[in-house]
Amino acid sequence: xxxxxxxxxxxxxxxxxxxxxxxxxxxxxxxxxxxxxxxxxxxxxxxxxxxxxxxxxxxxxxxxxxxxxxxxxxxxxxxxxxxxxxxxxxxxxxxxxxxxxxxxxxxxxxxxxxxxxxxxxxxxxxxxxxxxxxxxxxxxxxxxxxxxxxxxxxxxxxxxxxxxxxxxxxxxxxxxxxxxxxxxxxxxxxxxxxxxxxxxxxxxxxxxxxxxxxxxxxxxxxxxxxxxxxxxxxxxxxxxxxxxxxxxxxxxxxxxxxxxxxxxxxxxxxxxxxxxxxxxxxxxxxxxxxxxxxxxxxxxxxxxxxxxxxxxxxxxxxxxxxxxxxxxxxxxxxxxxxxx
Amino acid sequence: xxxxxxxxxxxxxxxxxxxxxxxxxxxxxxxxxxxxxxxxxxxxxxxxxxxxxxxxxxxxxxxxxxxxxxxxxxxxxxxxxxxxxxxxxxxxxxxxxxxxxxxxxxxxxxxxxxxxxxxxxxxxxxxxxxxxxxxxxxxxxxxxxxxxxxxxxxxxxxxxxxxxxxxxxxxxxxxxxxxxxxxxxxxxxxxxxxxxxxxxxxxxxxxxxxxxxxxxxxxxxxxxxxxxxxxxxxxxxxxxxxxxxxxxxxxxxxxxxxxxxxxxxxxxxxxxx
Amino acid sequence: xxxxxxxxxxxxxxxxxxxxxxxxxxxxxxxxxxxxxxxxxxxxxxxxxxxxxxxxxxxxxxxxxxxxxxxxxxxxxxxxxxxxxxxxxxxxxxxxxxxxxxxxxxxxxxxxxxxxxxxxxxxxxxxxxxxxxxxxxxxxxxxxxxxxxxxxxxxxxxxxxxxxxxxxxxxxxxxxxxxxxxxxxxxxxxxxxxxxxxxxxxxxxxxxxxxxxxxxxxxxxxxxxxxxxxxxxxxxxxxxxxxxxxxxxxxxxxxxxxxxxxxxxxxxxxxxxxxxxxxxxxxxxxxxxxxxxxxxxxxxxxxxxxxxxxxxxxxxxxxxxxxxxx
Numbered sequence: 001x002x003x004x005x006x007x008x009x010x011x012x013x014x015x016x017x018x019x020x021x022x023x024x025x026x027x028x029x030x031x032x033x034x035x036x037x038x039x040x041x042x043x044x045x046x047x048x049x050x051x052x053x054x055x056x057x058x059x060x061x062x063x064x065x066x067x068x069x070x071x072x073x074x075x076x077x078x079x080x081x082x083x084x085x086x087x088x089x090x091x092x093x094x095x096x097x098x099x100x101x102x103x104x105x106x107x108x109x110x111x112x113x114x115x116x117x118x119x120x121x122x123x124x125x126x127x128x129x130x131x132x133x134x135x136x137x138x139x140x141x142x143x144x145x146x147x148x149x150x151x152x153x154x155x156x157x158x159x160x161x162x163x164x165x166x167x168x169x170x171x172x173x174x175x176x177x178x179x180x181x182x183x184x185x186x187x188x189x190x191x192x193x194x195x196x197x198x199x200x201x202x203x204x205x206x207x208x209x210x211x212x213x214x215x216x217x218x219x220x221x222x223x224x225x226x227x228x229x230x231x232x233x234x235x236x237x238x239x240x241x242x243x244x245x246x247x248x249x250x251x252x253x254x255x256x257x258x259x260x261x262x263x264x265x266x267x268x269x270x271x272x273x274x275x276x277x278x279x280x281x282x283x284x285x286x287x288x289x290x291x292x293x294x295x296x297x298x299x300x301x302x303x304x305x306x307x308x309x310x311x312x313x314x315x316x317x318x319x320x321x322x323x324x325x326x327x328x329x330x331x332x333x334x335x336x337x338x339x340x
Numbered sequence: 341x342x343x344x345x346x347x348x349x350x351x352x353x354x355x356x357x358x359x360x361x362x363x364x365x366x367x368x369x370x371x372x373x374x375x376x377x378x379x380x381x382x383x384x385x386x387x388x389x390x391x392x393x394x395x396x397x398x399x400x401x402x403x404x405x406x407x408x409x410x411x412x413x414x415x416x417x418x419x420x421x422x423x424x425x426x427x428x429x430x431x432x433x434x435x436x437x438x439x440x441x442x443x444x445x446x447x448x449x450x451x452x453x454x455x456x457x458x459x460x461x462x463x464x465x466x467x468x469x470x471x472x473x474x475x476x477x478x479x480x481x482x483x484x485x486x487x488x489x490x491x492x493x494x495x496x497x498x499x500x501x502x503x504x505x506x507x508x509x510x511x512x513x514x515x516x517x518x519x520x521x522x523x524x525x526x527x528x529x530x531x532x533x534x535x536x537x538x539x540x541x542x543x544x545x546x547x548x549x550x551x552x553x554x555x556x557x558x559x560x561x562x563x564x565x566x567x568x569x570x571x572x573x574x575x576x577x578x579x580x581x582x583x584x585x586x587x588x589x590x591x592x593x594x595x596x597x598x599x600x601x602x603x604x605x606x607x608x609x610x611x612x613x
Numbered sequence: 614x615x616x617x618x619x620x621x622x623x624x625x626x627x628x629x630x631x632x633x634x635x636x637x638x639x640x641x642x643x644x645x646x647x648x649x650x651x652x653x654x655x656x657x658x659x660x661x662x663x664x665x666x667x668x669x670x671x672x673x674x675x676x677x678x679x680x681x682x683x684x685x686x687x688x689x690x691x692x693x694x695x696x697x698x699x700x701x702x703x704x705x706x707x708x709x710x711x712x713x714x715x716x717x718x719x720x721x722x723x724x725x726x727x728x729x730x731x732x733x734x735x736x737x738x739x740x741x742x743x744x745x746x747x748x749x750x751x752x753x754x755x756x757x758x759x760x761x762x763x764x765x766x767x768x769x770x771x772x773x774x775x776x777x778x779x780x781x782x783x784x785x786x787x788x789x790x791x792x793x794x795x796x797x798x799x800x801x802x803x804x805x806x807x808x809x810x811x812x813x814x815x816x817x818x819x820x821x822x823x824x825x826x827x828x829x830x831x832x833x834x835x836x837x838x839x840x841x842x843x844x845x846x847x848x849x850x851x852x853x854x855x856x857x858x859x860x861x862x863x864x865x866x867x868x869x870x871x872x873x874x875x876x877x878x879x880x881x882x883x884x885x886x887x888x889x890x891x892x893x894x895x896x897x898x899x900x901x902x903x904x905x906x907x908x909x910x911x912x913x914x915x916x917x918x919x920x921x922x923x924x925x926x927x928x929x930x931x932x933x934x935x936x937x938x939x
Binding site for chain 1: 657658771773774801802803804805806807809810828829830831832833834835854855858859865868869870872873874875876877878879880884886887888889890893894909
């Protein structure tokens with residue numbers, strides 16, 4: 001069985017090719033220079049069926065813009081997004097409704113993400129009606145089933161969001177994302193607004209649903225503990241680019257990019273007391289990125305070539321682990337976490 | 341205490357005005373236009389003539405009661421028109437942005453720059469006096485605040501997760517505006533509408549007083565004031581009672597608006613839950 | 614060395630007035646912080662950790678008020694002090710930084726002026742001298758090019774830089790206690806790491822005690838020497854930070870540690886289902902009878918449902934509030 005080159009393989013449900021999103025910034029009456037904010041600057045991603053892809057990076061790295069592009073809420077400047085065999089960018093793009101049946105999102109803030117004036121039932125029934133389910137009994141059946149799936153009781157359907165706790169609201173948000181039976185769910189920081197004792201419930205629920213409903217996830221988070229726990233593969237973004245990607249074990253046990261190492265070292269662990277800060281400085285202004293490798297001003301491994309030359313292209317090893325760093329080979333092999 | 345009081349007093353005054361307007365034919369003692377009798381001309385208030393009579397011998401009480409119909413019709417209908425225009429423009433401008441937003445903003449600024457009464461005066465001058473022209477003139481000139489509020493609410497609600505979620509679920513723009521945005525901005529819109537109604541009652545009185553609104557002999561509170569102008573020293577009851585009616589109705593609407601703001605304000609609501 | 618502790622809280626109760634009724638949002642809170650010590654209060658929303666801190670600095674406002682108990686600063690009862698003396702205490706001896714520095718800074722005043730103000734107000738310096746000290750203060754929190762940054766307005770700075778400015782303001786008068794309420798929750802992890810290192814180093818250099826309030830167990834364990842875990846308005850466990858999450862005495866503490874997806878645990882143990890703490894965090898107006906954790910606790914028995922547990926002393930200065938502690 002030979003697939004023609006360029007055709008998406010069957011096991012890939014989402015592929016993002018050379019995606020870029022640029023925003024013009026500034027300009028205006030005083031004639032100040034109109035500059036280009038490269039929020040996402042040419043990234044490639046692949047999501048396989050049944051897989052969870054972790055997308056990590058600091059705020060402003062472009063991970064949310066990638067999500068918005070996949071959801072059809074943000075027009076890409078260039079690049080191609082193929083969802084379940086269908087191209088969704090450019091002229092042949094799918095309409096909103098068709099897209100809605102493929103990809104959905106779970107939001108971070110369970111308070112702002114539910115309409116305060118709609119009951120849970122209305123929140124879940126309206127999308128079904130919109131998508132052509134007309135039989136009342138079927139609608140009720142599907143709403144009840146979905147509520148049970150997310151761990152709520154069907155008789156709670158006639159309540160308003162404010163009658164629920166934060167964790168329950170997030171369950172409602174998940175139910176809404178799943179009511180149309182999508183294939184891909186983007187989880188945008190799904191637990192970071194929740195109380196610590198509630199997070200495990202939601203993480204377990206998301207993993208269970210992934211298995212029972214055969215979903216694929218893109219897991220966006222800055223909490224690397226959650227990402228490690230949930231992801232099969234991980235992509236690390238920095239200033240609109242992917243700097244490292246690979247199997248979760250590779251990323252967390254043998255991180256090759258200094259930025260990935262910095263992120264991992266910065267997570268404070270309750271059972272380990274170590275220095276957390278391994279870089280200096282903050283994310284540079286994306287409007288005027290530094291010369292050379294974008295991470296070089298903060299990188300403790302940086303040497304001449306890093307300050308002079310732009311970040312090298314993503315170099316993929318046979319095991320699928322890919323990294324963009326001039327010194328990756330020298331750095332790799334050192335343990336990621338300082339020993340206990 | 342303050343919250344409850346303004347709501348109750350305002351609501352009661354407005355309800356009284358509505359009641360009087362609705363049941364005017366039963367509440368009035370005489371026909372407000374036809375029952376003129378010069379024998380009874382310019383009687384001061386008494387047991388027979390509660391609010392006195394005017395120069396033609398018509399019962400002021402009956403005229404004030406019937407005037408409530410006209411004043412409230414103008415107030416409610418014109419404000420409804422304003423609200424619909426303001427919400428439609430503000431919601432679409434905020435949601436779609438771009439050139440449409442610029443256009444609506446420009447229009448709103450234009451409306452805010454010209455006093456709305458002057459604008460209404462100009463329209464009345466073109467259309468001529470009468471109830472319909474009054475409704476058109478007042479209904480088209482006072483939507484700018486509603487529009488501003490609707491646009492601002494849309495801009496802040498647009499980024500809320502549930503609005504984004506609706507887009508991701510495949511909702512069309514119109515459906516999002518009606519089911520997701522509109523219900524969540526109704527509070528301030530209702531408050532502005534209530535205050536605007538008070539303004540419209542006043543504007544009707546002003547236009548009628550200037551002779552551009554309701555023409556005599558039909559009783560509107562403004563036209564009654566206009567007619568009473570010359571006798572303000574000799575027969576003050578001619579102006580006191582319609583003036584009082586305007587004052588109480590507008591006061592009631594303003595108090596009601598304040599009271600509603602206190603309950604509908606999302607901040608005060610979240611504080612209570 | 615046997616003088617009174619820097620700050621001592623004894624049997625503190627904070628009342629919340631809801632309409633005509635009063636509920637205790639926090640009760641039976643006792644702890645002490647010694648000079649130069651780092652102490653952490655961990656808890657979820659509604660646990661009462663933030664209002665406890667506000668009580669310490671005398672910033673409780675209606676509908677919250679102190680219902681019972683004592684707060685002593687260097688052995689002196691704070692509540693009995695006249696308002697003017699309380700204010701001096703607040704600016705000079707106890708300082709506080711908040712989660713969102715943007716709301717705590719004045720948006721229309723350059724940050725240098727806001728730091729200098731502290732020297733003028735609390736140290737009686739003239740503006741010239743105060744401005745010079747402000748540059749030094751900014752330099753001490755490692756803000757690059759401080760002599761230019763003093764002229765910046767808060768909105769021109771990044772979140773991390775703003776939090777540095779807040780720390781500079783807080784430490785300007787050399788306080789004895791710095792209260793940090795979720796100081797890094799709004800920041801990225803790499804920036805958080807730097808801010809934490811900075812706070813830790815500055816306070817160690819100057820002998821400033823830290824009271825750190827956070828929901829993040831890892832952060833508190835890394836910053837503080839001693840940690841108290843709060844749940845539903847009570848301290849349920851207090852221990853040295855090296856032990857508290859390693860050998861938890863209280864089932865709630867144990868539950869929190871078990872429910873965390875800890876970095877490295879999947880690699881070591883494979884993906885196991887996270888242990889959940891069942892149920893929901895109770896609302897302040899609806900705390901359960903007896904031990905407040907009992908509806909969510911696997912060890913709960915009849916006594917837990919009726920009687921609130923007293924504090925039990927553990928070895929090494931720890932204490933726990935549980936009928937069935939480990």
